[in-house]
Amino acid sequence: MSATASGPPVTPGRCADRLAAAQALTDQAGINALLVGVGPDLHYLTGYVATPLERLTMLVIPATGRVRLFAPRLEATPARACPAAAAALLDVVTWDEQDDAHVLVAAFARAPLGGRPDGGTFAVSDTLWASHLLALQAALPQSVFGLASRVLRELRMVKDADEIDLLRQAARAADRVVEAIAAGPLVGRAEEDVAREVRERLLDEGHEAAAFAIVGSGPNSASPHHGASDRRIRAGEPIVLDIGGTRGGYGSDITRTLWVTGGDPALGPDEEYRRLFGLVREANAAATAAVRPGVPAEEIDRVARRIITEGGYGEFFTHRTGHGIGLEAHEEPYLVAGNREALQVGHAFSVEPGIYLDGRYGARIEDIVICGQDGADVLNRLSRDLWVVAG
Numbered sequence: 001m002s003a004t005a006s007g008p009p010v011t012p013g014r015c016a017d018r019l020a021a022a023q024a025l026t027d028q029a030g031i032n033a034l035l036v037g038v039g040p041d042l043h044y045l046t047g048y049v050a051t052p053l054e055r056l057t058m059l060v061i062p063a064t065g066r067v068r069l070f071a072p073r074l075e076a077t078p079a080r081a082c083p084a085a086a087a088a089l090l091d092v093v094t095w096d097e098q099d100d101a102h103v104l105v106a107a108f109a110r111a112p113l114g115g116r117p118d119g120g121t122f123a124v125s126d127t128l129w130a131s132h133l134l135a136l137q138a139a140l141p142q143s144v145f146g147l148a149s150r151v152l153r154e155l156r157m158v159k160d161a162d163e164i165d166l167l168r169q170a171a172r173a174a175d176r177v178v179e180a181i182a183a184g185p186l187v188g189r190a191e192e193d194v195a196r197e198v199r200e201r202l203l204d205e206g207h208e209a210a211a212f213a214i215v216g217s218g219p220n221s222a223s224p225h226h227g228a229s230d231r232r233i234r235a236g237e238p239i240v241l242d243i244g245g246t247r248g249g250y251g252s253d254i255t256r257t258l259w260v261t262g263g264d265p266a267l268g269p270d271e272e273y274r275r276l277f278g279l280v281r282e283a284n285a286a287a288t289a290a291v292r293p294g295v296p297a298e299e300i301d302r303v304a305r306r307i308i309t310e311g312g313y314g315e316f317f318t319h320r321t322g323h324g325i326g327l328e329a330h331e332e333p334y335l336v337a338g339n340r341e342a343l344q345v346g347h348a349f350s351v352e353p354g355i356y357l358d359g360r361y362g363a364r365i366e367d368i369v370i371c372g373q374d375g376a377d378v379l380n381r382l383s384r385d386l387w388v389v390a391g
């Protein structure tokens with residue numbers, strides 16, 4: 001459970017840019033300090049990848065002045081080695097077992113308030129444990145607390161060239177795993193056995209974590225978040241294969257739909273399945289083609305949904321069209337009705353329409369795309385056709 005670096009570190013130059021931008025936004029927002037615990041925001045800002053623990057590790061970014069990283073003494077070595085600390089962009093302050101870390105953080109965060117003992121405005125990272133937040137609130141009485149995403153979302157959503165490169169590498173690695181799985185064997189194996197192979201292959205391809213491996217065969221393909229069961233795959237049915245994890249800290253997430261014939265041409269997809277899959281294929285293509293700067297996120301969902309609805313399957317497309325991806329598997333922007341957020345160059349998200357006929361079968365196609373100046377940069381390179389394989 002020690003803090004291990006995951007993938008290539010964030011460069012000191014990126015840390016400097018991100019910390020400066022975060023501090024400027026904190027100041028502009030009238031927030032006294034950002035209080036960032038262990039998690040994706042800390043990774044993003046400092047390159048420090050640590051395990052969340054009951055012992056407090058916290059980056060404090062005051063509206064002005066020097067940034068501090070508080071860490072328990074036993075974590076001093078990895079904390080001082082993180083790119084931001086190694087480049088002296090912040091001061092590392094270690095605390096001892098008998099100290100109250102929340103009180104120490106509070107004293108530093110409140111210092112710029114001058115004579116006023118309390119009444120500040122603070123923003124905490126969204127995934128900070130409640131136990132830490134409650135202790136900080138007790139140490140900073142009569143203060144206003146909000147979420148750090150209020151200031152960090154703009155930064156985190158727009159991926160820089162380093163982040164796009166990491167997302168692309170993760171996507172290509174996941175592509176290779178899909179190809180290997182599609183090559184078989186599949187028929188006769190349990191879904192969970194295939195899922196185990198998916199996870200092993202993702203790790204072999206350089207992922208530090210294989211977060212999920214959905215192997216939905218036959219009727220299980222109609223359940224979007226099925227996972228994998230002990231059901232054995234049969235010839236003459238589809239498999240929704242949705243896999244991903246993190247590589248270099250950044251997420252992969254791809255879905256391809258297979259149809260296994262067992263080598264018997266008579267066991268190919270039936271007429272309805274071909275029609276249904278064609279709609280999903282068309283929806284994925286049209287939604288991807290609609291991506292460009294300035295288009296509201298909900299418009300991408302609308303484009304995909306209209307095709308499936310006009311094809312008669314609207315009620316069977318039961319989830320949003322996509323989610324942002326980066327240091328987190330699901331993050332902003334979400335491609336969902338009601339989200340008017342305008343896409344910007346550098347936004348990264350999935351485009352993943354699907355149709356699910358409960359008890360029968362389903363299909364989904366998912367790619368990760370980057371919004372570029374002239375449209376979508378699709379990171380996954382595999383064919384989006386139905387993969388009819390012997391299995």
Ligand code: ZN
Nearest residue numbers: 224225323330
């Ligand atoms: Zn999902």
Ligand code: ZN
Nearest residue numbers: 242253254366
């Ligand atoms: Zn997925």
Ligand code: ZN
Nearest residue numbers: 253350352366
């Ligand atoms: Zn996804």
